[in-house]
Amino acid sequence: MRRKMASGHSFAFLCDDVDELEHSVQQKLPMVSVVMPLKGFGEHNLQNWRTQITSLYGGPLEFLFVVESKDDPAYRAVSRLIVEYKDKLDAKVVVAGFSTTCSQKIHNQLIGVEKMHKDSKYVLFLDDDVRLHPGTVGALTKEMEKNPEIFIQTGYPLDLPSGSLGSYCIYEYHMPCSIGFATGGRTFFLWGGCMMMHADDFRQDLYGLVTALKNGGYSDDMTLAAIAGQHKRLITSPPVAVFPHPLASDLSFSRYWNYLRKQTFVLESYVSKVNWIMNRALFGVHFYLSWGFVCPYVMALVHIATTLRAPYSTIVKEAAGSSCGLKLVSFLLICTLTELVSMWNLTRVEIQLCNMLSPEGPQDSLRSYNWGLVFVAVLVDNFLYPISAIRSHFSQSINWSGIRYYLRDGKISKIERENSLKYTDLGGKHLYGKKTYPAGKSLLGYLSISLAQWHQPKKYDV
Numbered sequence: 206m207r208r209k210m211a212s213g214h215s216f217a218f219l220c221d222d223v224d225e226l227e228h229s230v231q232q233k234l235p236m237v238s239v240v241m242p243l244k245g246f247g248e249h250n251l252q253n254w255r256t257q258i259t260s261l262y263g264g265p266l267e268f269l270f271v272v273e274s275k276d277d278p279a280y281r282a283v284s285r286l287i288v289e290y291k292d293k294l295d296a297k298v299v300v301a302g303f304s305t306t307c308s309q310k311i312h313n314q315l316i317g318v319e320k321m322h323k324d325s326k327y328v329l330f331l332d333d334d335v336r337l338h339p340g341t342v343g344a345l346t347k348e349m350e351k352n353p354e355i356f357i358q359t360g361y362p363l364d365l366p367s368g369s370l371g372s373y374c375i376y377e378y379h380m381p382c383s384i385g386f387a388t389g390g391r392t393f394f395l396w397g398g399c400m401m402m403h404a405d406d407f408r409q410d411l412y413g414l415v416t417a418l419k420n421g422g423y424s425d426d427m428t429l430a431a432i433a434g435q436h437k438r439l440i441t442s443p444p445v446a447v448f449p450h451p452l453a454s455d456l457s458f459s460r461y462w463n464y465l466r467k468q469t470f471v472l473e474s475y476v477s478k479v480n481w482i483m484n485r486a487l488f489g490v491h492f493y494l495s496w497g498f499v500c501p502y503v504m505a506l507v508h509i510a511t512t513l514r515a516p517y518s519t520i521v522k523e524a525a526g527s528s529c530g531l532k533l534v535s536f537l538l539i540c541t542l543t544e545l546v547s548m549w550n551l552t553r554v555e556i557q558l559c560n561m562l563s564p565e566g567p568q569d570s571l572r573s574y575n576w577g578l579v580f581v582a583v584l585v586d587n588f589l590y591p592i593s594a595i596r597s598h599f600s601q602s603i604n605w606s607g608i609r610y611y612l613r614d615g616k617i618s619k620i621e622r623e624n625s626l627k628y629t630d631l632g633g634k635h636l637y638g639k640k641t642y643p644a645g646k647s648l649l650g651y652l653s654i655s656l657a658q659w660h661q662p663k664k665y666d667v
Contacts, residue, residue, distance in 0.1 A: 206561055218562050219261055219340035220347070226263075234264025235350070237342055238321035238404065239329045242313030243272045243279035244606050249451045250279070253336050254286055256566065258294050262342040267322055268296035271313040273303055279333070307422040307617055309608055310397075315419060318407045325404045330425070332398035335362055335448040338562040344445050345401045356406075356438035357429060359392070360399040360446025363555045365569060366578075371461030372452040373575070373582035378465070380548055383447070383555070392442045393434065397426035399446060412436050421616025423474040431480040449559050449569055462589070463604065469594040470603040475615035488594055495587040502584060505534045544583075545576055 209217035216226060224230065241257065258268055270283045280298060287296045299320050304312030314330055321328060327349055329342065345358050361383045364376040382394065407415055412432050422428050433440050453460075472488050475481040508530030549571070556569050597603065602611045604623060611619035 218338070218564055219343060225347075231263030234262070234343075234346065235326035236265035236267070236322060236324050237262065237327045237329055237346060237401075238317075238325040239266065239268045239331060239342070240314055240317035240321065241268070241270050241331050241333050242310045242317070243270055243283060243333050244277065244309065246278040246282045247334075247453060249453075250282065250333055251286065252451075252567075253333060254283060256339075256563070257331060257333075257337045258286070258290060258296060259339065260337065260342045261339040262346070264346070265322075265324070266295065266342065267325070268294060269299055269317040269320055270296065271299045271301050271317045273301055273309055273313065275300060303622070305620065307419055308424070308605065308610060311418050311422045311425050311428075314425060315407075315415065318404075318415075321404065327401055328404045328407065330397070330400045330402075335398050335450050336563070336566065337448060338445070338559070339565075340562065341446065341448075344443055348441065348443050349401060349403075352439075352441075354439050355441050356402070356433050357395060357440045358401040358446070359395050359426075359440060359442050360448055361394075361396050361442065362398055362450035363447055363552070363559060363569075365449055365451045366574065367452045367454045367456055368573075368575070369456050369458070370578060370582060370585070371458040372456045373578045374458075374461050374586045375452060375456075375464060377579060377582040377586050378468070379450075380551065383551070390441055392440055393430065394442070395426040395430040395433070395440055397424070398450075399448065400426065400429070402429075417476045421618070422476075423610060423612065423617050424471045427471050427474065428476055431476050431483070434483075435477060435479060445558070445562055447555050447558060449563075462593070465586070465589060465593045466597060467603055467605055469590065470597040470612075472594065473597055473601060473612055473615065474617075481615060488598075492591045492594060495590045498587045499584060501533075501537050505537050508534050541580070545580060548579065549574075549576065 206217045209221070214223050216223060220226065239257065241254075260266060270279075270287075272280045272283075274280070280300070284298055287294075287298065290296070299317060301313045301316035303309070306312075307315075318328060327346060329345065331337065341360075348358055349355055362379055363383070364372070364379050366372040366376045382396075405411075410416060412435075414429065414432050417428055417432065418425065430440065432438075472484040475484055512531060552574065553571055556571060560568050601613070602609055607623055609621040609623050610617050611621075613619075
């Protein structure tokens with residue numbers, strides 16, 4: 206991109222060849238339907254949605270914002286946004302209703318697919334918590350047109366921590382995964398926040414993918430990745446498909462823990478015996494690597510404590526003198542610094558790429574990263590992952606955005622709606638709009654409380 210810009214190609218962030226911007230080429234581009242399942246409304250949503258609908262794709266493009274009900278705060282917010290851009294884009298809000306056989310996100314996605322235009326050649330699923338680049342839709346479509354064998358195209362998020370330990374834990378959790386995505390080609394990883402597929406695959410229920418998602422599906426990306434692996438279909442990740450993912454400014458540690466629980470709970474869902482074996486293998490490998498990463502630091506503390514205690518105890522002094530503990534501690538320190546420098550460099554490159562792909566958008570910077578907290582987050586996340594995985598295995602239930610899902614034989618068997626959660630995990634979103642007054646309280650008391658809250662400023666109101 207830099208070389209092309211230096212040679213005079215100012216639109217290198219959109220395409221490699223400036224001739225692709227010719228009107229005759231743009232006219233031939235296929236129609237794309239963008240389906241975005243929404244839940245709640247948070248501090249970054251408006252900015253994210255604007256980047257998604259202001260795409261510079263030259264072909265026919267429609268946007269389907271799918272909510273579970275009109276009571277969802279996202280419904281009012283996105284409806285206002287569509288009115289603001291009503292003459293500039295083809296967009297509508299779809300009310301999907303409540304899911305009964307699969308996760309709410311999957312339900313919203315499938316309803317969006319049902320409502321998409323009959324001429325759509327590709328469908329692009331996007332999460333509402335990522336910032337899209339102006340040329341993303343065009344880049345993904347170009348790859349699909351170039352290689353019809355592609356089953357799914359995906360991307361990966363670049364987390365922008367907000368400063369809390371929980372946000373750095375999520376950044377640390379995602380960062381190693383980006384190595385698997387950043388191949389510029391074939392990958393077996395799949396991120397549900399960005400998935401482009403052939404629309405006809407859903408219309409024809411290819412490989413029973415719609416059936417698998419609808420009947421007990423919990424995770425869209427894991428289910429589709431399992432189907433792709435089972436039928437040896439191609440998943441690719443183009444090098445420009447990295448998206449800034451701003452995390453909530455008030456992301457607490459408890460919200461991070463619930464997010465980690467959701468990620469480990471995914472390993473309990475499966476669509477086939479082979480998929481179950483792969484999940485169990487991932488469970489075991491991740492378990493071993495996570496605690497295998499933390500244990501050397503525990504031993505390093507023991508060696509340091511022994512060295513500090515040695516001058517005051519003959520036995521401890523003899524033991525310390527006969528061991529090579531401090532040498533191992535020094536080696537661990539070198540490895541730790543190497544790891545942090547590697548993470549710093551990878552983050553630096555991804556930030557530079559994102560800034561180049563969105564030259565008119567907000568420019569991100571490494572200066573906001575606290576690398577001391579990154580190190581702490583690495584230890585915390587690797588220590589907690591096996592604990593979360595064990596709990597998910599024995600509980601077989603999870604609360605996701607106020608909805609509790611129960612699994613049986615790898616599929617959702619029961620859904621309970623719990624309106625106790627006020628926020629989602631990462632975006633700090635308000636989940637519920639209209640509310641009924643709680644049981645055990647008088648209507649007058651509830652109205653007085655509501656009136657007091659109404660006078661308080663609402664940070665995320667549109």
